[in-house]
Amino acid sequence: MRTRISIALCTYNGERYLREQLDSIARQTRLPDELIICDDGSSDMTPQIVDDFAASAPFTVKPSRSDKNVGSTKNFECAIGLCGGDIIALSDQDDVWHRDKLELIERAFLDSPLTGAVFSNGAVVGDDLSPLGYTLWDTFRFKKKQKSCFEKGRALEVLLNHDVVTGATMAFRSSLRDIVVPIPVAWVHDAWIALLISIYSKIDFIDKNLIDYRQHSNQQIGSVKRNFTDHKNFARSITDYHAQIAKYEMLLDHLRQLNLRCNDYAIAKLCDKIEHLEVRNSICKSPKIIKTIEATYELINRRYHNYSNGYLSFCKDIFWGD
Incomplete structure (x- = not known):
């Protein structure tokens, strides 16, 4: 065929x-x-x-x-x-x-x-x-x-x-x-x-x-192999959580507008991703003790590993934030 x-x-x-x-x-x-x-x-x-x-x-x-x-x-x-x-x-x-x-x-x-x-x-x-x-x-x-x-x-x-x-x-x-x-x-x-x-x-x-x-200087995105320091710097550079949240909310809206059957698991995972980004956005504005508690909870429930860069993102939120 x-x-x-x-x-x-x-x-x-x-x-x-x-x-x-x-x-x-x-x-x-x-x-x-x-x-x-x-x-x-x-x-x-x-x-x-x-x-x-x-x-x-x-x-x-x-x-x-x-x-x-x-x-x-x-x-x-x-x-x-x-x-x-x-x-x-x-x-x-x-x-x-x-x-x-x-x-x-x-x-x-x-x-x-x-x-x-x-x-x-x-x-x-x-x-x-x-x-x-x-x-x-x-x-x-x-x-x-x-x-x-x-x-x-x-x-x-x-x-x-x-x-x-x-x-x-x-x-x-x-x-x-x-x-x-x-x-x-x-x-x-x-x-x-x-x-x-x-x-x-x-x-x-x-x-x-x-x-x-x-891989050349004029391409839009590119693909560069990162070492540990590169991954650390990348984790530290992510600060615009509002833009990320908006992107995944667009995806949810798109799914609703399709009017097609979508499994509950996928919707739940997308909502969980958005909630994790909202928590990270809140953490970066919180006092030290609050951010430590909230970030530790995100680490325990594995959302740092499921939706971010694992321990590097956890450390960014606790130690490397503004």
Whole structure:
């Protein structure tokens, strides 16, 4: 049984690396059925590169260009909406895909009809594609424990703690599109999509590097491997709990507006995450004795481990706060 695969690729001033990415898509052992390219108002040669590629590509290429810059989240929302395939594979403009990426993704969906999304690992490389010696999963702490949760259908537990799904490695069934759109601008598209699909379907992973993820100075997010000091500094840097609370409240509102059956466990976990963030916001404003009591309670009930950075976040709230 053959599925139709669409690629949703977003571009913005990507002339430096885009040709290599497009060439890697054209070299796939399983070619896509269509490539949707949404450009976010580029001012460089990106549109010309896309047109040149479309003229000779061995599959349908459908370019779309915005007159104004809407940002990566809304640009991906647009590209996802234009895809006509059964499977939608997301693509950044500056990576390089391994030749068997789409073939393995298609096989994963065919082998598991209940799977709603699939993602893989990726080798992190420099701007010249030289290996940097680590992978995306090394940076996201996607290890044995987290993999086990995904295999048991408990991906939501991992994703409410930290992001592990890189959009550039993700593909999902188009039948779930109406669940994930619209995407609020406050969210990064891949985190939003992964969380929602984990609530309504199963997310599988391919334990293999299927892209070279380019690490360079101009990218929006990037993937840097952190040591203990980096994790400590990251934990200390999180202070805007209001923004985090607002994001997860958006997710709850979205679930209510879908008018679809949602399991009580997922709702309870989301509410628990919000409550934990509210407690942390309160702790940072409390006297020393109060914050110690409240933080210790959060530690005992394991919400620091379930929804934050464990003992590092606990120490941040007790010792490193203002």
